[in-house]
Amino acid sequence: MPYLDEKRRGDRVPLDCAVDVKDGKSLLGGVVQDVSKKGVAVQYASDNGAVECPLEIGETVPLAMAGRSVGEGRVTRKFDGGFAVELDDEIDIKNIID
Helix, strand or coil: CCCCCCCCCCCCEEEEEEEEEECCCCEEEEEEEEECCCEEEEEECCCCCCCCCCCCCCCEEEEEECCEEEEEEEEEEEECCEEEEEECCCCCHHHHHC
16 A cells, blocks of 8 residues: 555656756756656766755756657656656656667
8 A cells, every 4th residue: 555645646667767857957867767657756877976956846847768758847856866757748658668
C-alpha cells in the first residue's frame, strides 16, 4: 500500500538514461533516475557529488531523453543533486526504454 503522503500518481520505472534540460539560460545534463507516464526524476551528472539545483519549483522546462524530445513539464520538487518534473502530457515509456 502506498504511503498516505505519497504524491506520485503513476508507477515508476527505474531508468538510467541521459537527459538534457533547457532552463532558458543553459543546457543542463543529467541522468534519469526513474520515469512514469507523467513524471521524471533527474539526477545531475557530476563528478563532485551533489550539485545545487539552479531550477525553481514551478519553472517550465523542456526535456529530451536519448536524443528525443519528451515534452515540457514543471519542476515539482528539488532533492539533493536533482529534481523532479511533472510532464504536461503523458509519454509512452516503452518508446524511451527500448
